Amino acid sequence: MPGEDGYSLIQKVRLCSNLKCLKAIAITAYTTDSGCSQALASGYQAYTEKPFDLDELVATVADLATKGFSSENAVYN
Incomplete structure (x- = not known):
């Protein structure tokens, strides 16, 4: 996703009224508690x-x- 990360993407998705209840899983290489x-x-x-x-x-x-x-x-996994 050039110029965007998953955090900003999911925030934009949550702004769409018909997608607010969409369930999403973050799959990331950030392994710290702060990343989670x-x-x-x-x-x-x-x-x-x-x-x-x-x-x-x-x-x-x-x-x-x-x-x-x-x-x-x-x-949490």
């Missing part, structure tokens, strides 16, 4: 680090699919 906090504060519901384990990612997607939209339901 920033992702969740930006509007992602889950966070996982690169390289990711496919089984963990599938479990995270399944977990999000069964939950309603809420920042309180954030998933």
Whole structure:
């Protein structure tokens, strides 16, 4: 995404009324607690680090699919 990062992208997505409830997972190489906090504060519901384990990612997607939209339901991997 030239000139943009995932944090700014998800913030723009959240401004669209028909996309506010879209569930999103941040997949990032930023492995610090602040990276996780920033992702969740930006509007992602889950966070996982690169390289990711496919089984963990599938479990995270399944977990999000069964939950309603809420920042309180954030998933950390």
